[in-house]
Amino acid sequence: MDILISLSDPALLLTIVVCTLYGSLIGALPGLSATMAVALLVPFTFYMDPVQAITAIVATTSTAIFAGDISGALLRIPGTPASAAYVADSATIAHNGRPRTVLFVDLFTSAAGGIIGVIVLSLATPMLARFATNFSSYEMFWLAALGLSCAVFVAGASPPKTFASLFIGLAIACVGIDVAVGMPRYTFGFYDLFDGVDFISAMIGFFALTELFRAAVERDGIGKAVLPTVVEPVRRAIADGWKISCAHWKHVLRSSPVGVIIGVLPGAGSDVAAWVTYALSRKLSKTPEKYGNGHMEGIIDAGSSNNAAVAGAWTPALVFGIPGDSVTAIAIGVLMMKGLAPGPDIFERSGDVVYTLFGAFLLSNVIMVFTGGIAILLASQLLRMPRRLLMPLILGLSLIGGFAVMNSVFSIWIIIALGVLGYLMILGGIPIAPAILGVVLGKTLEQNFMTSMIKSQGEFLPFFSRDISMVLGVATILIWGLCLLQGVRTIISPGPASKNEENPT
Amino acid sequence: MQISRDIATGTVLIVAGAAMFVGARGFMLPAGLDYGAGFFPKIVSCGMAVSGLLILVGELRSRSSEPLTIVWRALRRIAALIGMIVLYGLAFDPIGFHISTVALLFAVTLFFGGSIAAAAILSVSATLMLHVCFYSVMKVALPWGLLLPFAW
Numbered sequence: 001m002d003i004l005i006s007l008s009d010p011a012l013l014l015t016i017v018v019c020t021l022y023g024s025l026i027g028a029l030p031g032l033s034a035t036m037a038v039a040l041l042v043p044f045t046f047y048m049d050p051v052q053a054i055t056a057i058v059a060t061t062s063t064a065i066f067a068g069d070i071s072g073a074l075l076r077i078p079g080t081p082a083s084a085a086y087v088a089d090s091a092t093i094a095h096n097g098r099p100r101t102v103l104f105v106d107l108f109t110s111a112a113g114g115i116i117g118v119i120v121l122s123l124a125t126p127m128l129a130r131f132a133t134n135f136s137s138y139e140m141f142w143l144a145a146l147g148l149s150c151a152v153f154v155a156g157a158s159p160p161k162t163f164a165s166l167f168i169g170l171a172i173a174c175v176g177i178d179v180a181v182g183m184p185r186y187t188f189g190f191y192d193l194f195d196g197v198d199f200i201s202a203m204i205g206f207f208a209l210t211e212l213f214r215a216a217v218e219r220d221g222i223g224k225a226v227l228p229t230v231v232e233p234v235r236r237a238i239a240d241g242w243k244i245s246c247a248h249w250k251h252v253l254r255s256s257p258v259g260v261i262i263g264v265l266p267g268a269g270s271d272v273a274a275w276v277t278y279a280l281s282r283k284l285s286k287t288p289e290k291y292g293n294g295h296m297e298g299i300i301d302a303g304s305s306n307n308a309a310v311a312g313a314w315t316p317a318l319v320f321g322i323p324g325d326s327v328t329a330i331a332i333g334v335l336m337m338k339g340l341a342p343g344p345d346i347f348e349r350s351g352d353v354v355y356t357l358f359g360a361f362l363l364s365n366v367i368m369v370f371t372g373g374i375a376i377l378l379a380s381q382l383l384r385m386p387r388r389l390l391m392p393l394i395l396g397l398s399l400i401g402g403f404a405v406m407n408s409v410f411s412i413w414i415i416i417a418l419g420v421l422g423y424l425m426i427l428g429g430i431p432i433a434p435a436i437l438g439v440v441l442g443k444t445l446e447q448n449f450m451t452s453m454i455k456s457q458g459e460f461l462p463f464f465s466r467d468i469s470m471v472l473g474v475a476t477i478l479i480w481g482l483c484l485l486q487g488v489r490t491i492i493s494p495g496p497a498s499k500n501e502e503n504p505t
Numbered sequence: 506m507q508i509s510r511d512i513a514t515g516t517v518l519i520v521a522g523a524a525m526f527v528g529a530r531g532f533m534l535p536a537g538l539d540y541g542a543g544f545f546p547k548i549v550s551c552g553m554a555v556s557g558l559l560i561l562v563g564e565l566r567s568r569s570s571e572p573l574t575i576v577w578r579a580l581r582r583i584a585a586l587i588g589m590i591v592l593y594g595l596a597f598d599p600i601g602f603h604i605s606t607v608a609l610l611f612a613v614t615l616f617f618g619g620s621i622a623a624a625a626i627l628s629v630s631a632t633l634m635l636h637v638c639f640y641s642v643m644k645v646a647l648p649w650g651l652l653l654p655f656a657w
Binding site (some may be wrong): 029040158159160161163164166167168170171174178180181183185186212213215216217386387388389391392393395396397399400403404407409412413415416419420423427428429430446449450453454458 | 510511513514517518521522525528529532533535538539540541542543544545546549550552553555556557559560563570576579582583585586587590591593594597598602606609610613614616617618619623627628631632635638639643644645646647
């Protein structure tokens with residue numbers, strides 16, 4: 001009863017409404033991530049009570065992860081890394097005249113994923129947390145390797161080109177101070193590169209700048225149109241969005257728990273959850289050839305799981321004080337600042353606060369449907385803008401967004417370099433999405449690989465010595481073996497070029 | 506002689522992989538360990554070169570990809586856009602966010618076919634919007650440059 005009273009507090013409800021609107025704004029801006037939105041929120045939480053402070057973080061994160069899909073669909077530039085996995089599908093559907101429909105599908109399934117995530121979180125927090133703490137560097141290495149295998153299922157290009165893209169991403173992740181011995185690599189004397197290539201700048205370069213280059217070429221009538229021009233009526237978009245979401249309820253139900261489990265694992269998060277569930281969705285689909293060309297299934301699976309992962313990441317944060325992702329790392333700081341030290345006994349010590357937090361999570365996902373809807377309607381007006389005015393706006397927003405993350409002009413050089421690289425990849429028929437996966441997982445993969453190698457003194461056998469690591473390792477090797485076989489088959493009996501190679505994203 | 510797209514892609518990947526491998530050989534090993542900072546980059550570089558090789562072999566067997574054609578007009582337009590962004594990057598700190606952003610947006614709007622009036626209105630209003638959004642609300646330290654005496 002106390003929890004219900006706390007949840008109906010007008011100040012708390014107002015916080016949720018304001019923060020979901022704020023999350024929509026930040027998430028929809030290319031280059032600004034959910035982490036950044038939360039980091040900017042921290043100073044305001046000083047003046048809030050504990051429940052209100054944590055609720056603000058929860059509401060902002062949930063909406064920002066969804067809102068990343070808005071610029072992904074409308075501009076082909078993912079607003080947050082979690083939207084990168086299915087940007088090709090959502091942008092293609094938008095381009096075909098249904099931008100609002102695809103965004104409403106995204107919104108409804110994201111909210112459903114978030115709600116399922118909260119239910120799992122409230123029922124299974126201690127159990128999931130125990131499971132997560134069983135993961136050592138061996139399991140994390142295999143998990144990252146398994147995550148990289150998703151690239152093969154995500155991209156529609158031939159296996160050699162998919163792997164080429166993945167290795168380009170991993171090569172970018174190699175830049176910076178080495179995780180094992182602390183030696184600078186491929187930094188060419190630039191101190192700004194010691195921390196590695198900033199992921200947000202990389203994403204802006206790969207997606208936003210390549211899109212601008214395409215538009216520059218198209219201006220001369222050389223390329224194809226890059227932005228959708230038709231916007232469907234709101235009522236029809238909402239009705240179709242609801243119908244499509246309901247028709248795919250099984251996808252939401254199967255992907256959301258996967259998202260929660262991935263969210264629980266430290267270092268993984270919404271980004272990885274989206275990639276893994278998109279790959280799984282494609283693997284299990286009866287129409288895998290449609291993925292990457294504007295198919296709803298992948299969007300629904302990945303969109304619901306990345307919001308479910310937001311809830312999952314709170315499990316180890318609350319029970320062990322281990323952040324599941326960068327947002328919960330900030331949230332732990334806020335919890336401690338408010339005198340709520342995370343730990344296994346948090347349910348006994350501050351049960352009311354924790355369950356109110358779960359309730360706030362639930363409310364945030366419900367309110368997000370309304371505020372997200374407003375954001376979709378406002379953002380889709382962008383498409384009515386002439387492209388000669390929209391393109392400069394995207395450029396300005398992207399460059400300043402990149403600058404805001406690094407606080408250095410160096411971000412502009414990274415954006416240019418990776419924009420050129422991305423455009424060359426497109427010209428060479430190499431898909432971009434696997435490279436992003438390589439950049440996301442590269443550091444995790446290397447760190448856990450080197451830690452494991454040092455622990456095992458160079459032996460590979462200990463990589464399979466634990467139960468979970470053995471299962472993950474065998475699964476990864478099997479998938480790699482199959483991919484290799486497929487790659488060799490492509491060479492031995494070449495078929496017609498994949499449709500995606502014409503326009504890889 | 507025309508080269509096909511995949512032959513060019515494969516060759517570039519092999520060369521890039523080889524260059525990365527050579528770079529990785531230069532990373533010294535820490536005392537008492539058989540693997541150091543170069544271990545992982547070597548694996549990645551080999552993977553990149555092998556992918557390039559597979560693309561090359563696949564193309565030599567099938568000859569299915571289209572020939573590589575360079576459209577100089579498209580290349581010039583992309584180079585012009587990059588040039589504008591490079592100039593912006595160079596001017597950002599000394600001249601300041603406001604003046605350089607107005608100049609960039611003005612030039613890019615004209616580049617994409619906007620009129621002078623549209624470019625003027627858009628560049629000033631968008632710069633003000635970016636100022637409010639990033640500087641005033643999000644407290645990003647955007648440089649004032651020449652406008653420092655008028656900073657608010």
